[in-house]
Amino acid sequence: MRHTVLIALLLAGGCARAPKPVSEVVAVSAIRLPASPADAAWDRAPEHIARMVPQDLVEPRLLTPSTPEVRVRALTDGAEICFRLEWEDATRSDTPGPSKMADACAVQIPEKIEKDLPEPQMGQDGKRVQVTYWRADWQATVDGRGDTIRDLYPNASIDHYPYDAKTIEGGDRARQEMALRYAPARALGNLRAGPRSQPVEDLIATGPGTLSPGPSLGAKGKGVYGRQRWSVLISRKLPDGLGVNQRTHVALAVWEGSQHETGARKMRTGWIPLVRRGE
Amino acid sequence: MARVYNWQLGREMAYWYPEARPRRQFAAVFDTNKCIACQTCTLACKTTWTSGKGQEYMLWNNVETKPYGSYPLAYDLRLLEMLNGQQWNGSRYTGQTIFESAPAGERVLGWRPEEQDFAYPNVGEDDCAGEVDGGKYLSLPHLNWFFYLARICNHCTYPACLASCPRGSIYKRPEDGIVLVDQGRCRGYQECVKGCPYKKVFFNPLTGTSEKCIACFPKIEQGIQPQCFVNCIGKIRLAGWISKPEQARADNPMDYLVHIKKVALPLFPQFGLEPNVYYIPPIHAPVSFNQQLFGPGAGEAMKTYRNAMHDPDLASLLCLFGSTELVVPRFRRQGDLAIGSDEKGAEIVRVPLREPVHVRPAFDAKNQLVRINCP
Numbered sequence: 159m160r161h162t163v164l165i166a167l168l169l170a171g172g173c174a175r176a177p178k179p180v181s182e183v184v185a186v187s188a189i190r191l192p193a194s195p196a197d198a199a200w201d202r203a204p205e206h207i208a209r210m211v212p213q214d215l216v217e218p219r220l221l222t223p224s225t226p227e228v229r230v231r232a233l234t235d236g237a238e239i240c241f242r243l244e245w246e247d248a249t250r251s252d253t254p255g256p257s258k259m260a261d262a263c264a265v266q267i268p269e270k271i272e273k274d275l276p277e278p279q280m281g282q283d284g285k286r287v288q289v290t291y292w293r294a295d296w297q298a299t300v301d302g303r304g305d306t307i308r309d310l311y312p313n314a315s316i317d318h319y320p321y322d323a324k325t326i327e328g329g330d331r332a333r334q335e336m337a338l339r340y341a342p343a344r345a346l347g348n349l350r351a352g353p354r355s356q357p358v359e360d361l362i363a364t365g366p367g368t369l370s371p372g373p374s375l376g377a378k379g380k381g382v383y384g385r386q387r388w389s390v391l392i393s394r395k396l397p398d399g400l401g402v403n404q405r406t407h408v409a410l411a412v413w414e415g416s417q418h419e420t421g422a423r424k425m426r427t428g429w430i431p432l433v434r435r436g437e
Numbered sequence: 438m439a440r441v442y443n444w445q446l447g448r449e450m451a452y453w454y455p456e457a458r459p460r461r462q463f464a465a466v467f468d469t470n471k472c473i474a475c476q477t478c479t480l481a482c483k484t485t486w487t488s489g490k491g492q493e494y495m496l497w498n499n500v501e502t503k504p505y506g507s508y509p510l511a512y513d514l515r516l517l518e519m520l521n522g523q524q525w526n527g528s529r530y531t532g533q534t535i536f537e538s539a540p541a542g543e544r545v546l547g548w549r550p551e552e553q554d555f556a557y558p559n560v561g562e563d564d565c566a567g568e569v570d571g572g573k574y575l576s577l578p579h580l581n582w583f584f585y586l587a588r589i590c591n592h593c594t595y596p597a598c599l600a601s602c603p604r605g606s607i608y609k610r611p612e613d614g615i616v617l618v619d620q621g622r623c624r625g626y627q628e629c630v631k632g633c634p635y636k637k638v639f640f641n642p643l644t645g646t647s648e649k650c651i652a653c654f655p656k657i658e659q660g661i662q663p664q665c666f667v668n669c670i671g672k673i674r675l676a677g678w679i680s681k682p683e684q685a686r687a688d689n690p691m692d693y694l695v696h697i698k699k700v701a702l703p704l705f706p707q708f709g710l711e712p713n714v715y716y717i718p719p720i721h722a723p724v725s726f727n728q729q730l731f732g733p734g735a736g737e738a739m740k741t742y743r744n745a746m747h748d749p750d751l752a753s754l755l756c757l758f759g760s761t762e763l764v765v766p767r768f769r770r771q772g773d774l775a776i777g778s779d780e781k782g783a784e785i786v787r788v789p790l791r792e793p794v795h796v797r798p799a800f801d802a803k804n805q806l807v808r809i810n811c812p
C-alpha cells in the first residue's frame with residue numbers, strides 16, 4: 159500500500175505534475191476509469207478545492223464547522239463519470255454502533271440540466287437531485303469485515319440465535335426466513351440495511367428529509383484511508399445530456415463521523431460548475 | 438414549533454408538530470408495588486422481537502432497580518441534570534420541557550448514549566438506597582428501600598423520537614397511537630436515539646436502522662395484550678385505551694386509574710412527551726423520590742393505593758391485572774366480583790375480589806400422614 163502511494167507521489171511529483179487547482183470541477187476524458195484513488199490517471203485531472211460550510215438551514219443543524227475543504231477531481235469515459243474526493247480526517251470512523259457515526263461523503267447532481275438550478279441543499283419539489291453516497295462502514299464491509307456483533311466486538315458473548323437452533327425444520331431456507339424476521343429493515347427491502355456489494359448508494363431527493371433510493375445510476379465506490387486523509391472514488395452514470403464541453407453542476411458533502419455528523423449534520427458545498435472536457 | 442396541550446403538565450407547550458391525537462390511544466398501567474424483577478417480561482419481548490443479529494443489546498422492555506438502576510446508564514439522571522431542577526406549581530408544570538429547552542439548531546434537548554452506556558443492562562440490581570450493614574435491623578417503615586421499574590416505550594402523545602427524525606421516518610398510528618419506526622424509510626441517523634428521553638429507541642448496527650418497541654401491534658390489532666403483559670409473573674400490567682381527561686369514563690380501566698382515581702402516573706411527565714405508560718408508585722419509597730419520577734401527584738397516589746383495600750371499586754380493578762390475555766376496555770364491580778368486558782359489555786373475565794382461603798390441617802387423617810409446609 160505504502161509503495162503504491164510512494165510510486166503515485168513520485169509520478170505526480172516527477173513526470174506528470176498535477177494541474178493547478180481550477181475554479182470548477184473539470185471531468186477529463188479517460189479511456190478507462192480508474193478503480194483506485196491512487197491510480198496515476200488522476201494526475202491528468204485538474205483539482206478543484208471546494209470550501210465547505212456547515213449545514214445550518216434545517217434542524218438538526220451543524221453548528222460547529224468541521225471539514226473545511228474537499229479536493230475533487232473527475233474523469234469520464236463518456237458513459238460514466240468518476241469523482242475522487244479527498245479530505246483531511248484525523249480519525250477513521252468506520253464501525254457502526256450506538257452513537258457511532260461513519261465518515262461519509264456524497265456527490266449531488268441535478269437530475270436535469272436546466273438553467274434554473276434546484277436548491278443546492280437536497281433539491282426541491284419538481285427539481286430532483288441525484289445523490290451518490292459513500293460510507294466508510296460500508297467500505298469496511300465490502301472490503302471483507304463482517305457486520306455482526308462478533309465482528310464488531312470480538313469478545314462479545316452471544317447465547318443463541320433462535321434460527322440457529324438445530325431443531326428448526328425446513329433447512330437453510332427456513333433459517334434464512336426466520337433470520338429475516340429479526341431484521342425488519344432488510345425484510346422490507348430497505349437498501350440502507352444491506353447486505354452490501356458496493357460502499358455507495360444511488361439516491362434521489364426533492365428537498366431536505368426526502369432522500370430515498372433512486373433509479374440505479376450504477377454507482378460504484380472505493381474509499382481508502384491513509385496518512386490521516388480519506389481518498390474516495392465515487393462513480394455513476396454520466397448525467398443525462400452532458401455532452402463534451404457542456405456544463406452541469408455538482409454539490410458535495412462530507413460527514414465527519416467522530417463529530418457525530420450524520421444525516422442533516424454535515425459539511426456541504428453549494429453548486430459548483432461541472433464541465434466535461436473532450437479528448 | 439406548534440402550540441399543543443399537554444394535560445400532564447396542565448398547560449400548553451411547544452411541540453414540533455401540531456396536536457394530532459389518535460382515534461384512540463394505547464396505554465398501560467404498571468403497578469410497581471407488585472413487580473418482582475423476574476425479567477420474564479424482558480425475555481418475553483427479547484425472544485419475540487429482538488433475537489436477531491444486531492439486536493443483541495436491545496431491550497425494548499427492561500426492568501431496572503431504582504434508585505440506582507438505569508438502562509442505558511443514567512438515562513434519567515443525565516437529562517434531569519440537563520433540565521437543571523425545574524418547578525411545578527401545584528399540578529401545573531412551570532419548568533421547561535425538552536422541546537422548550539431545545540438548544541439552537543436542535544429539535545429537542547437530548548443526549549447520545551455511547552456504546553458503553555449499554556454495557557450494564559442491570560446495573561444497580563437490588564441495590565437499595567442506603568447501606569444495611571453496621572448492625573442495622575429490619576424495622577418498619579423500612580429505612581432503606583428500592584423498587585423495580587419496568588419500562589417499555591411510552592407510545593407518547595408527543596413523541597420526542599418522532600420530533601427528532603429529520604426524515605419523518607417515525608409515525609404515530611392514528612388508529613391506536615402506537616409509535617413506530619418505518620423500517621423501510623429509516624436511514625439510521627440515530628436522532629431518535631438522541632431525542633427519546635426514555636432511551637427506548639435502539640440502533641441496529643447490522644441493518645443500520647433504529648428499532649423500538651412496537652407495543653406488539655399485531656396482537657393489539659386482535660385485542661390481545663402485548664407479550665410483556667401476558668407473560669408478567671407479578672401480574673403488574675394492564676393494557677387499554679386512555680381518553681383525554683375531560684372524556685374520562687369511570688368504566689374504562691385506564692381512565693379510572695389515571696384520570697379518576699389518579700393512582701397511576703406518567704414517568705417523568707416534566708419531559709413533556711405525555712407518555713402513555715402509567716405507574717402506580719411504590720408505596721414504600723420516599724414521596725420526594727416518587728415525585729421526581731412521577732410528578733406532583735405521587736403522594737396522593739400512594740395514599741390512594743394504600744387505601745385500596747377499603748375501596749372495593751379500585752380493588753376490583755386491581756384484581757383484573759394479569760387476569761386475561763385480552764385487552765379489557767371496560768370493567769365493573771358486582772359485589773365481590775370484578776368483571777372485565779369489551780366495549781359492548783360482553784363479559785371477558787370475572788375475578789373474585791378475595792380468593793377463597795383453604796386451610797389444610799398439618800395432619801392428614803385420611804392418609805395418616807403429617808404434611809410439612811414447604812413448597
Ligand code: SF4
Nearest residue numbers: 472475476478669671
Ligand atoms: S414479568 Fe412482571 S413481575 Fe417480572 S419483572 Fe417483568 S414486570 Fe416485573
Ligand code: SF4
Nearest residue numbers: 590591593597598633
Ligand atoms: S418513549 Fe421514546 S421511543 Fe417511545 S414514543 Fe416516547 S419518545 Fe418515542
